[in-house]
Amino acid sequence: MPPSPAAAAAFFFACVLVCTACLLTAGADEGDAMRELRRALSPPDWTAAADDDNHCAWRGVTCSSAAGAGAGAGEVIAIDLPRRGLRGSGGDISAVGMLPSLTRLDLSFNSLTGDLPGESLGSLRRLEFLDLSMNRLAGAIPSTLAGAVALRFLNLSNNALSGGIPDELRSLKGIEELQISGNNLTGFLPRWLAGFPSLRVLSAYENSLSGEIPPGLGLSSELRVLNLHSNALEGSIPSSLFEFGNLQVLILTVNRLNGSIPANIGRCAGLSNVRIGNNRLAGAIPASIGDATSLTYFEADSNELTGAIPAQFARCANLTLLNLAYNRLAGEVPDVIGELRNLQELIVSSNGLSGEFPRSILRCRNLSKLDLSYNAFRGGLPENVCNGSRLQFLLLDHNEFSGGVPVGIGGCGRLLELQLGNNNLTGEIPAEIGRVKSLQIALNLSFNHLAGPLPRELGRLDKLVALDLSSNEISGEIPGDMRGMLSLIEVNLSNNRLSGAIPVFAPFQKSAASCFSGNTKLCGDPLVVECGPIYGSNYGMDHRKISYRVALAVVGSCVLIFSVVSLVVALFMWRERQEKEAEAKMAEAGEVVVAAPQVMASNMFIENLQQAIDFQSCVKATFKDANIVSNGTFSTTYKAVMPSGMIVCVKKLKSVDRAVIHHQMKMIRELECLSHINHPNLVRPIGYVIYEDVALLLHHHMPNGTLLQLLHNVDNPDDDNQKPDWPRLLSIAIDVAEGLAFLHHVATIHLDVSSGNVLLDSHYNALLGEVEISKLLDPSKGTASISAVAGSFGYIPPEYAYTMQVTVPGNVYSFGVVLLEILTSKLPVDEEFGEGVDLVKWVHSAPARGETPEQIMDPKLSTVSFAWRRQMLAVLKVAMLCTERAPAKRPKMKKVVEMLQEAKNS
Ligand SMILES: *[C@@H]1O[C@H](CO)[C@@H](O)[C@H](O)[C@H]1NC(C)=O
Ligand SMILES: *[C@@H]1O[C@H](CO)[C@@H](O)[C@H](O)[C@H]1NC(C)=O
Ligand SMILES: *[C@@H]1O[C@H](CO)[C@@H](O)[C@H](O)[C@H]1NC(C)=O
Ligand SMILES: *[C@@H]1O[C@H](CO)[C@@H](O)[C@H](O)[C@H]1NC(C)=O
Ligand SMILES: *[C@@H]1O[C@H](CO)[C@@H](O)[C@H](O)[C@H]1NC(C)=O
Ligand SMILES: *[C@@H]1O[C@H](CO)[C@@H](O)[C@H](O)[C@H]1NC(C)=O
Ligand SMILES: *[C@@H]1O[C@H](CO)[C@@H](O)[C@H](O)[C@H]1NC(C)=O
Ligand SMILES: *[C@@H]1O[C@H](CO)[C@@H](O)[C@H](O)[C@H]1NC(C)=O
Numbered sequence: 078m079p080p081s082p083a084a085a086a087a088f089f090f091a092c093v094l095v096c097t098a099c100l101l102t103a104g105a106d107e108g109d110a111m112r113e114l115r116r117a118l119s120p121p122d123w124t125a126a127a128d129d130d131n132h133c134a135w136r137g138v139t140c141s142s143a144a145g146a147g148a149g150a151g152e153v154i155a156i157d158l159p160r161r162g163l164r165g166s167g168g169d170i171s172a173v174g175m176l177p178s179l180t181r182l183d184l185s186f187n188s189l190t191g192d193l194p195g196e197s198l199g200s201l202r203r204l205e206f207l208d209l210s211m212n213r214l215a216g217a218i219p220s221t222l223a224g225a226v227a228l229r230f231l232n233l234s235n236n237a238l239s240g241g242i243p244d245e246l247r248s249l250k251g252i253e254e255l256q257i258s259g260n261n262l263t264g265f266l267p268r269w270l271a272g273f274p275s276l277r278v279l280s281a282y283e284n285s286l287s288g289e290i291p292p293g294l295g296l297s298s299e300l301r302v303l304n305l306h307s308n309a310l311e312g313s314i315p316s317s318l319f320e321f322g323n324l325q326v327l328i329l330t331v332n333r334l335n336g337s338i339p340a341n342i343g344r345c346a347g348l349s350n351v352r353i354g355n356n357r358l359a360g361a362i363p364a365s366i367g368d369a370t371s372l373t374y375f376e377a378d379s380n381e382l383t384g385a386i387p388a389q390f391a392r393c394a395n396l397t398l399l400n401l402a403y404n405r406l407a408g409e410v411p412d413v414i415g416e417l418r419n420l421q422e423l424i425v426s427s428n429g430l431s432g433e434f435p436r437s438i439l440r441c442r443n444l445s446k447l448d449l450s451y452n453a454f455r456g457g458l459p460e461n462v463c464n465g466s467r468l469q470f471l472l473l474d475h476n477e478f479s480g481g482v483p484v485g486i487g488g489c490g491r492l493l494e495l496q497l498g499n500n501n502l503t504g505e506i507p508a509e510i511g512r513v514k515s516l517q518i519a520l521n522l523s524f525n526h527l528a529g530p531l532p533r534e535l536g537r538l539d540k541l542v543a544l545d546l547s548s549n550e551i552s553g554e555i556p557g558d559m560r561g562m563l564s565l566i567e568v569n570l571s572n573n574r575l576s577g578a579i580p581v582f583a584p585f586q587k588s589a590a591s592c593f594s595g596n597t598k599l600c601g602d603p604l605v606v607e608c609g610p611i612y613g614s615n616y617g618m619d620h621r622k623i624s625y626r627v628a629l630a631v632v633g634s635c636v637l638i639f640s641v642v643s644l645v646v647a648l649f650m651w652r653e654r655q656e657k658e659a660e661a662k663m664a665e666a667g668e669v670v671v672a673a674p675q676v677m678a679s680n681m682f683i684e685n686l687q688q689a690i691d692f693q694s695c696v697k698a699t700f701k702d703a704n705i706v707s708n709g710t711f712s713t714t715y716k717a718v719m720p721s722g723m724i725v726c727v728k729k730l731k732s733v734d735r736a737v738i739h740h741q742m743k744m745i746r747e748l749e750c751l752s753h754i755n756h757p758n759l760v761r762p763i764g765y766v767i768y769e770d771v772a773l774l775l776h777h778h779m780p781n782g783t784l785l786q787l788l789h790n791v792d793n794p795d796d797d798n799q800k801p802d803w804p805r806l807l808s809i810a811i812d813v814a815e816g817l818a819f820l821h822h823v824a825t826i827h828l829d830v831s832s833g834n835v836l837l838d839s840h841y842n843a844l845l846g847e848v849e850i851s852k853l854l855d856p857s858k859g860t861a862s863i864s865a866v867a868g869s870f871g872y873i874p875p876e877y878a879y880t881m882q883v884t885v886p887g888n889v890y891s892f893g894v895v896l897l898e899i900l901t902s903k904l905p906v907d908e909e910f911g912e913g914v915d916l917v918k919w920v921h922s923a924p925a926r927g928e929t930p931e932q933i934m935d936p937k938l939s940t941v942s943f944a945w946r947r948q949m950l951a952v953l954k955v956a957m958l959c960t961e962r963a964p965a966k967r968p969k970m971k972k973v974v975e976m977l978q979e980a981k982n983s
Contacts, residue, residue, distance in 0.1 A: 106175045107132070109175070110173070111132035111135070111176075114156075114169075117169035118158075118163045118169055118170065120158055122136050123135045136722060137158045138153060138156055153176045153178065153179055155179070156173070157685065158183065160186040160777060162187065164188045167189060167214055167216075170197075171196070173197060173198070181205065182201075183206065184209055185212070187211070189213065192214070192217075193214055193233075193238075195218075198221075198222055199219070199221035199224030199225055200224055201224075205228060209232065209236070210236070210256065211235045211757070214233070214238060215237040215238065218240065218242060219243070222246065222249075226248060228249050228252055229254070231252060231254070231256070233256065234257055242257070244269075246267075253275045253276065253299070254277055254278040255276065255279050255280070257284070258284065259282070259284075260284050261285060262285065262286055263287070264287070265288035267291065268292070268293075271294045276299055276300055280302065280304045282328065284308050287308070290318075290334075294318060295321065300321075300324055301325045302324075304328040305328070305332065306330040308331075310332040311332075311333045312336065314338065316341050322345050326350045330353065330355050331354075333356065333357060334356040335356070335357040336360070337361070338358060339363070343363065343369050344365075344368065346370055346371060347371050348372060349371045349372060351377070353377050354376050355378070357380065357381060358377065362384065362387050362401075367387065367388075375396065375399050375400070378403050379403040382405065382406060383404075386408065386414075388412075395419055397420065398420075398422045399425075400424040401424065402426040404427075406425065408430065410435035414437065414441075416440070418442065422445065423438065423446070424448040425448065425452065426451050426472070428451075430453065431454060432454060433456040433457075434449075434456060434457070434459055434478065435449075443467060445467050445469045445491075446469060447472065449476065450475050450496060454476040454478060455477040457481075460485045461485040461488065462485050463488045463489035463490070463492070469493045473496060473500070474498040474500065475500075477500060480502065486509055486510055487513060489513050490513070490515060491515050494518035495516060496519065501525065502522070502525035506522065506551070508534045510538075511534025511535060511538065514538065516538050517884065517964070518542060518543065518884075518964055519543040520541055520544050521543070522545070522546050523547040523548050524549075528550040531546070531555060538561075540564050540876070541562055542564050542963050544567070544568050544569070545568075546570055547572050547592075548573075550574055552574040554576060559582065565584040566876075566962050567588075567963045568588055571592055571593060577600070578608045579599060586603050587603075589603065590603045676693070676768045678765075679766040679767065680745070681764035682749060682753075682762065686723075689719055695766050696766060699713075699717075706726065706782075711828070712729060713729050714729075715727045715728075725763070725776065725777065726778050726779065727776075728773065728775075729772075729773055730773075730850075748765055748774070756819045758842070760777075760844045762775065780837075780838070780839050781836075783834070783837065784813075784832040785832040785833040787801055788806075788902060801841075803948065803949065806899045809843040810899055811978065811981065812842055814973050817830065817845060818970035820845075821888070821969070822971070826887075827848065827888050828850050828883055830872060830892050831891065832905075834846045834847045871906040871916065872895075873887075873891070874886070875962055876964055886967045889970060890959060892959055892970070893917070893956045893959025893960035894916060896959060897960065898916065899952075900952060901920070901933055902937070902938070904916070905917075921960070933953070948983060951976075959973060
């Protein structure tokens with residue numbers, strides 16, 4: 078029966094009344110809700126009482142246009158408060174539940190703890206963007222979140238969430254980007270994810286997820302990025318991922334995936350990044366891989382892959398890295414691989430590959446690493462083994478190569494490491510080896526059949542740290558010229574047919590006798606066999622002559638280093654004086670007239686910060702010494718307060734290289750590139766300003782200063798209460814290691830690893846700074862004198878003194894110094910260690926002094942608990958390895974990260 082008109086009208090009016098009331102109360106509620114939020118979170122600049130009623134004017138708050146709504150403000154539609162140092166529990170943000178029009182909530186990079194307020198977030202029916210990443214939220218992902226049905230972007234990554242992904246979330250069908258990585262989530266990746274029609278990004282790496290990758294994932298056709306590395310996923314890689322051909326990034330490293338690589342992978346013409354290493358994948362690499370023509374990285378090491386390396390890789394013209402090490406591949410390296418003009422690393426170590434040396438590879442002019450080690454390659458090595466290329470690592474050991482060491486080796490002008498051990502090489506060591514002056518990490522020709530004398534030209538390798546010629550048939554005397562190997566630390570000439578007296582040369586006599594044993598006619602220190610009188614006189618003479626020469630060489634290089642250092646210091650001082658004068662002039666002219674100079678170029682890389690930044694204020698901040706936050710080797714950092722209230726760090730490059738400014742476009746491109754580096758432990762530029770010949774880089778403000786300040790309490794040395802606790806220090810160490818490992822992974826060497834360059838964010842996550850310096854000052858391009866003194870005093874590895882080249886193992890050393898600082902709470906250089914002794918030497922010589930680790934480690938940390946002490950001892954071991962004198966013995970950063978994680982879990 079239809080209602081009477083009167084009843085209908087009454088009902089209608091009642092509705093209008095109720096609705097008006099609810100609108101009115103909604104308005105009032107929003108104010109209340111916002112004040113509640115302010116009370117609970119107290120964002121630093123929400124305190125201005127003047128704006129008390131107008132929450133829409135609070136920073137980071139966006140309201141809908143008030144037009145048509147009369148006098149009142151609009152409704153809150155967005156709250157953006159990333160990186161504001163917010164503390165409080167998840168519950169403290171539950172007031173947002175009373176903001177029904179909220180579409181966007183960004184509270185990332187804060188210090189929120191406790192549970193997610195599922196109830197109130199779930200009541201936000203219009204919420205499209207929720208970013209709570211980089212906090213310390215714990216507990217489970219609440220099922221009530223399912224109420225936020227409009228969600229398109231959900232980011233809960235890098236918290237401490239645990240438990241499974243609740244089934245109720247299956248109703249969030251509109252999700253486009255789901256990021257839940259870096260938590261402690263367990264259980265399965267739900268199958269219904271495969272049914273989300275718009276899912277574009279799924280990032281769940283670094284959790285403890287198990288089970289299969291949902292079958293059918295990708296069938297909804299939008300999927301671009303799938304990153305699930307470091308979980309415990311099983312089963313196979315579903316072929317559905319590639320079905321629609323839209324996938325661009327596939328990262329599944331470190332799981333337990335089995336089965337084979339789906340043959341339809343080639344459908345993804347836009348697939349640029351495939352990293353599936355450290356799984357249990359078997360079968361052949363499908364030939365269709367050649368259809369993935371955008372492929373840039375292909376990393377499938379440590380699996381059980383069989384078959385041959387598909388020749389079709391050659392069609393991926395952009396391929397930069399091909400890592401197939403530790404599999405069961407067989408056959409030859411296809412000739413056509415040589416067509417990959419962009420290939421920089423070919424790593425096929427530890428397979429069953431055979432055939433001749435893949436000569437075509439020499440056509441890859443950009444190749445810097447060729448690792449064929451631990452295979453069954455045979456035949457001779459090509460005469461022009463470098464052919465003018467950029468090869469830095471030539472690792473051919475543990476094969477069956479025969480014939481001679483090619484004379485053309487002399488053309489390898491950039492080689493850092495040559496490993497030819499355990500082959501079937503014959504003939505003499507060519508004198509041309511002496512032309513490879515770049516050799517630094519190792520020259521290893523051990524376990525071959527090399528004969529003839531040691532070439533005197535070896536003495537020209539003055540950067541080489543490790544020389545291993547053991548187990549060959551080398552005869553004759555050890556040439557005195559070898560004393561030219563000024564960087565030598567490790568030497569092994571054992572098991573040859575050498576004769577005569579071992580020349581007096583510190584690296585020789587400091588070696589163990591076993592490094593010279595197995596040469597029946599060899600005598601002298603460090604062997605126990607004394608040289609007879611025949612050698613006696615000659616030996617003494619030689620000794621005098623040589624010490625003279627060594628002394629000359631040492632004095633010479635000292636003078637050289639000293640003059641380079643003085644020159645650079647003088648340049649710095651000259652520049653600084655100029656700046657001071659300029660500043661003085663400005664000061665005379667009075668603050669008021671100080672017109673900021675003409676800005677030539679400026680930009681912010683992060684769109685939503687563009688409003689908040691005033692470039693002139695950035696420039697002006699650098700005119701006042703009072704704003705200086707820190708003073709590094711390459712730059713001075715200032716704190717700048719924007720008119721908007723936002724604080725940014727402004728880094729003024731000490732204009733070591735005017736070329737930097739002259740190549741502005743290149744620099745800007747590099748910076749833009751760097752701004753996209755998405756690693757939580759690397760400081761990235763957010764913008765820049767260029768004026769006159771000055772470049773200013775803008776960074777986020779790091780409220781907790783540097784590790785140097787934290788450790789050594791620079792501001793307040795007597796306040797021991799401020800000393801950090803061990804778990805925090807360990808997590809800082811791991812952060813820095815991860816940042817550096819990432820840099821090395823993308824083939825970037827840091828120029829200045831030191832505790833002063835480790836910045837701490839609001840909850841003491843550590844970020845490595847000065848990353849851009851390595852990009853802006855290219856040590857290979859004429860700024861060698863700068864790289865010679867690169868780094869901070871106390872962190873510079875011993876080999877830099879000779880090599881004048883910054884290296885990956887050099888970075889590891891500097892990181893080791895940072896670890897020692899953390900463990901001992903001592904500075905890297907301090908008079909208390911004694912003359913000429915730095916922290917590294919002090920720690921390494923502790924056993925000789927009869928001191929135990931307890932006497933080295935900071936007792937304020939190590940005596941707190943057994944668990945801390947145990948972890949500290951484990952970290953001390955890592956630090957000792959990192960600061961090994963021989964660069965070749967230092968672990969890779971990736972390994973360091975693993976060891977530190979192990980220490981943490983021990
Ligand atoms: C969180 O994820 C969203 C959506 O994928 C993304 O836009 C945002 O940048 C992420 N936040 C951080 C801090 O990376
Ligand atoms: C992750 O959860 C497991 C148990 O579910 C717990 O033992 C472990 O400590 C947690 N790890 C972290 C980093 O919270
Ligand atoms: C892959 O592993 C799962 C369990 O993890 C097993 O049931 C399955 O048989 C394996 N498949 C292959 C091809 O080895
Ligand atoms: C290769 O890389 C270049 C530069 O990044 C890009 O322009 C080009 O489209 C890529 N080629 C393919 C086939 O993806
Ligand atoms: C080396 O790579 C660069 C890009 O990274 C490219 O421009 C150059 O052409 C390559 N060199 C050769 C010889 O192919
Ligand atoms: C050596 O390099 C040149 C280009 O510089 C190239 O044309 C030639 O083919 C290379 N030789 C070999 C044997 O690969
Ligand atoms: C040289 O190579 C051999 C075998 O390939 C290896 O055992 C040895 O440790 C290497 N020596 C150095 C100094 O790296
Ligand atoms: C090593 O070379 C010699 C001859 O030069 C040959 O007789 C021998 O079979 C080779 N050994 C291997 C393992 O290839």
